[in-house]
Amino acid sequence: MSNDKPHIPRESLMTHKERNIAVSKDPDSDEDGICSEHTEDFLIIEIQSTLERSLRRGHSRDNLVLELNSLKHAYNIPIDDLHFLLVKAIISMSLAEAGLPVDLDDSQESFKKAKKDFISAFKRIMESDGLVCSMLSYYLRGSPVAGSDTHVSRDAERLYLQALEDSACHDSLVLDSGLLLIHYLYEAELISEPTIRWWLVNSPLLLDDDVAVKTSNLRTRLEPFIRWLDEAEEDDS
DSSP states (O other): OOOOOOOOOSOOOOOSOOOEEEOOOOTTOOOTTSOSEEEHHHHHHHHHHHHHHHHHHTOOHHHHHHHHHHHHHHTTOOHHHHHHHHHHHHHHHHHHHHTOOTTOOTTSTHHHHHHHHHHHHHHHHHHGGGHHHHHHHHHHHOOOOTTSOOOOOHHHHHHHHHHHHHHHHHOHHHHHTHHHHHHHHHHTTSSOHHHHHHHHHHOGGGGOGGGHHHHHHHHHHTHHHHHHHHHHHHHHO
16 A cells, blocks of 8 residues: 555535535533534535544544544534545545535546546545545454454445436536546455445435436446456356
8 A cells, every 4th residue: 555645634514415414413502502403515625624633633533533433422423424534535635635616527638637546536535544444344353352363344334326326417527537446446356346246236325216216327338347247156066
């Protein structure tokens, strides 16, 4: 993995469609500033700021997890939502670091360069000191008990994929990069083949008519990767 530290922007523009994630207020909390509902954008910005700060300061994985868990408890974010939001925040950071123009058109020649810059930014963020990859792996596998096998959460894997898919449905650059992003997560052992195959036919977004074209396009782009998985399976049999 590369040791190059990514340039971490101080501010980032969110490019996906705003949606709400309900989080309940802690009945024992005296903080009036914590609302009963926060937008997805708000929570992503909070998580993104935490990731950026940890990368700038060279924090350890355990320190980053501690800060993220503090956010989780402060806003009463369910663990499933946290899995989803972590990947959304990483994608948002990657788009911001790539410095993409707001009016990027996928018919332009510049789209290829933008895609390359985005993928490079994504990899740099994931691989910087191994921090972000290690953090995602922690939330995927949890803390193993001494002497026992680490349990891998298939639900977390599915939510990592659903977060990427949701981003792809609202950003053409993420959509066009879907194959490379999913292949990267697979090689990093953050998603598994059984989970990928489950998600292909069972993702909740497949039921959303508003994004039906995008979810179909994403799966079309993934066909070479799925064929590669099929061939590898045949070779092993």
